[in-house]
Amino acid sequence: MDPVGYSHDEKGVSKEPQHVISEGDHGADTELRRLLSTRHLTMIALGSSIGMGLWLGSGESLSSGGPAGIFIGYVLAGSMIWSVSHSIGEMAVMYPLPSAFVQWTGKFVDPSAAFALGWAYWFSYCITIANELQGIVTVLSFWTDKVPVAAWITIFLVVIVLINVCAVSVFGEVEVIASSIKFGWIFVVIISMIVISAGGAPNHEAVGFRYWNSSPFTHGFKGFLNVLPTCIFAMSGSENSGLVAAETANPRKSVPRAIGSIWLRLSLFYLLGSLMVTINVSPYNPDIFGGSGTNASPFVIAYREAGLQPLAHIMNAVIFISVLSTGSISGYGGSRTTMGLAHLGMAPRQFARADKTGRPWLGLLVTLVLGGGLAYLNVNNSASNVFTWFSNLTSLFTLFGWGMICFSHIRMRYTWKLQGRDVAELPWKSWTYPYAAWWGLIWCMVLMVVEFYLAVWPLGKPSSAKTFFANYVSVIAILVLYFGARLYYRGPWWVDASTIDLDAHRRFYADKDPEAKKTGFKAKTSKTLGFIFN
Known part of the structure; x- marks a missing residue:
């Protein structure tokens, strides 16, 4: 059985339907609506992960890898997502499809790989919802531990549901504000943390x-390797810009x-952000998340120990x-996947259906129900243990x-x-x-091997089948x-590149960006203002 919408030629070769996408239509031949702007996409790319x-x-x-371990881990993970983002950019401009990389994989690699991905x-998205919900419980416990864990999870699961069931444009505005x-x-x-490290805080x-x-x-070195899954998990979500392109x-x-904008996020959020933690918080502090104390964020701990309690609350x-x-x-x-x-x-x-405002209801329902259900694992387990399970599972899915x-x-x-096409024909090409x-x-391949090593010989724990499956069941x-x-699709292991229809599901652009027609000072000013305000 072939995927929906595929046809066969006289030789029995599966072919994709011809479809030319013009500007102003639905999202890549779906019922999605193109309601998001450059401003939405840029801010979601900046803040989604x-x-x-x-x-x-x-x-x-910080606890398992130390200051140098966490910083180097973010440098490596950052170089990877920077590379991935450029691959996304080139394909998302030409093929802005609702599940992006899943459909690209089916088109250029193999339907079986697309199915698995x-x-x-x-x-992975469901796991992330669960992980973020239990993260909310950890954050709120800084202020009070009087509210039951299940109550917090239920309240904010409802909030996440409400954000997603609003119109796509409302979702975009919420994410712009958050980002x-x-x-x-x-x-x-x-x-502030540079000032704290230099002795300028109230504690001097x-x-x-x-x-x-x-x-x-x-x-x-093993501690450094143990940091990498968390660094990958932290940066997972950056690829969402490929999904948003369809809308x-x-x-x-x-x-x-x-x-x-990727370089800005990588340098400011991850590299400088992690550096600030390493120069202000001891890796042996019992209160940092994963320790034996309050399990607070290291950023919060840095402010609290410096005597800046208002900044800790903010x-x-x-x-x-x-x-x-x-x-x-x-x-x-x-839901878009x-x-x-x-x-x-x-x-x-x-699952292919969406309403008049572009909301794929069935996909939203099953994603939010499963993600919310998994969050309740936090009720009878420690937050740091649940985080470790979920982040290991998510990091492996992310690497794949x-x-x-x-x-x-x-x-x-x-x-x-x-197929004899000129690179100059690409609507946007990565340098x-x-x-x-x-x-x-x-x-990605190397780190999947690293995670196998950590699953077999975990840091600070004896080897066991339970630990292995808990950490490597994703693979x-x-x-x-x-x-x-x-077994279901059979056929060749690879899509024959000579038979791929490069124009199927492609978006054609009627003319060049109007910005490209401007020259001199006006063009530079327009582009600069557009980047800032869009």
């Missing part, structure tokens, strides 16, 4: 690089600007907004997804060249190809999905 992984998970990473990624708060606050964090204690000098790596008015304008509030925002985006991503799977014939047809994005990009370019795509793909699930799909 700023959640529990950075604000809370950095505490656990789509369902694995959908489950603006995150983005603005990081400047306060960087400046100059910390400097004391912790770097005393314990750069708390558990050696933007002009992907050729919006996507490159969003991709161009920081905790910003973390709360960040975690809630990431959970909301995961509901969005999960099921829609893409339905368009490939890999999910029931009902990032790897397939890079591989799809490589295959797309190969097919483009094989990083092919080096970035290969860099991202190779590191087993991917393999089961892939080989199950292979």
Whole structure:
């Protein structure tokens, strides 16, 4: 059985239907609406992955890897998502599809791989919703522990549901506001924590690089490896810009600007943000998340110990907004992934439906119900244990997804060249190809091996089958999905590049961006103002 919408030629080769997408239509031949602007896409790209992984998970990473371990981990993970984002950019401009990388994989790699990627990624979104909900409980416990865990989870699951069932434009505005708060606050964090480290806080204690000098790596090389899954989990979600492209008015304008902002997020949020933690908080502090104390964010601890209690409360509030925002985006991503799977014939047809405002109701329902249900695991388990389980599962799904994005990009370019097309015909091309795509793909494969090593020989725990399956079951699930799909679809292991219809599901652009027609001072001014205000 072939995916829905596919036909056969006289030789029995599966072919995709011809469809030319013009500006102003529905989202990539679906019932999605193009209601999001460059401003929405840029801010979602800036803030979509700023959640529990950075604000809370950095505490656990600091404890297991030390100051140098967490910083190097973010440098490596940052280089990977930077590479992945450029692959996304080139494909999202030309093929702005509802589940993006799932459909790109089906088109350029193999339907079985797309099936495995789509369902694995959908489950990853559900896990992220659960993880962010239990993160909310941890954040709120800084103020009070009188409210039952289940009550907090229920209240904010309802909030996430309400954000997602609103019109797409409302969802976009909510995420713009949340991302603006995150983005603005990081400047306060960087400046204030430099002052704290220099001894300018009320406690007048100059910390400097004391912790770097005393314990750069708390558990050696193995401790550094243990940090990597959390760093990958923290940056997961950056690929959501590829999903949002299907609902933007002009992907050729919006996507490159969003991709161009990646360096800003990587440098400000992750690299400088993690550096601020390492120079102000001891990796042996019992109160950091994952420790034996209050399990607070290391950013909150830094302010509290410096005698800046008002900033500690504001920081905790910003973390709360960040975690809630990431959970909301995961509901969005999960519902669009099921829609893409339905368009490939890999999910029931009902998942392909959306209402008049572009909401895929069935996909939203199952994503939010499963994600919310998993969150209740936190009721009878410690927050840090649940976080470790979920982040390990999500990081493996993320590595698989990032790897397939890079591989799809490589295959797309190969097919483009094989069929005699000129690179100049691409609506937008990345200057990083092919080096970035290969860099991202190779590191994804290496880190999946690293996580296998950590699952067999975990840090600080004896080896056991229970620990292995808890930490590596994601890969087993991917393999089961892939080989199950292979049995179902059969056929060749690879899509024959010579038979790929490069114009199917492609978006054609009527003319060049009006900005490109301007020259001189006016053009530069227009582009600059557009980047700032759009």
